[in-house]
Amino acid sequence: MKLKKISDRIYYLPNEEENDRPVLGYIKGDKYSLAIDAGNSSKHVEKFYSELNNLDLKLPDYTVITHWHWDHTFGMHSVEGKTIAGKTTNDKLKEVATWQWSDEDMKNRLEAGEDIEMCDRCIKVEYSNRQEIKVIPADIEFNGSLKIDLGGIHCELIQVEAPHSEDSVLICVPEEKTLFVGDANCEDFYNNNGNYDKDKLESFIALMRKIHFDTYVWGHDEPQTKDEAITYLVDQLEMLK
Ligand SMILES: [Zn+2]
Secondary structure (H helix, E strand, C coil): CCCEECCCCEEEECCECCCCECCEEEEECCCCEEEECCCCCHHHHHHHHHHHHHCCCCCCCEEECCCCCHHHHCCHHHCCCEEEEEHHHHHHHHHHCCCCCCHHHHHHHHHHCCCCHHHHHHHHHHCCCHHHCCCCCCCEEECCEEEEECCCCEEEEEEECCCCCCCEEEEEEHHHCEEEEECCCCCECCCCCCECCHHHHHHHHHHHHHCCCCEEEECCCCCEEHHHHHHHHHHHHHHHC
């Protein structure tokens, strides 16, 4: 999987299905660079960084986390620079950091509904040795929103209660008219059995209409245009009615 270019300033590493690796984003400022999501393991981070090296892009000064799910956060301990997360995400990461990873611990969490089948399966694909799993909270925590000047380009981090998880953070790059949403646009697998909550989906669509962007980068698929993204979400909403 090779790094793909959206513009001179924005790149992403595509997702991988088998082990549930999400898209990793990269924003290149004149002064600082920023990554979106830390991936699901050190190996995932290594792959991302070797792709950045191949294109002479410097390693990120910051890595922003879109939400607490394992595939976006278990690489945090091995990223360069500082990690940034919303407070809700960080609180959850502090809890997940206490989880143990034996077969029995994992089975107990499945039965208690603390974890879900897809993550359980994919974690076992990514980690042949689950002793290597290390979960840490972010270095920098924010509430609401945060604006970062990377030099010649800005990132706006916005905390939202999205359909996918209550701790979603969107990353908007106004100069490049690009919006990173992580999995925010997806169904909720932890609290709603893989379904959309109608009210949350409605307010997410309204938010998408309000934010100015052309390119929509989401967690587990190819980027879309704003129209494609909204059309898909409206179709999903129609099916709930
Ligand atoms: Zn997720």
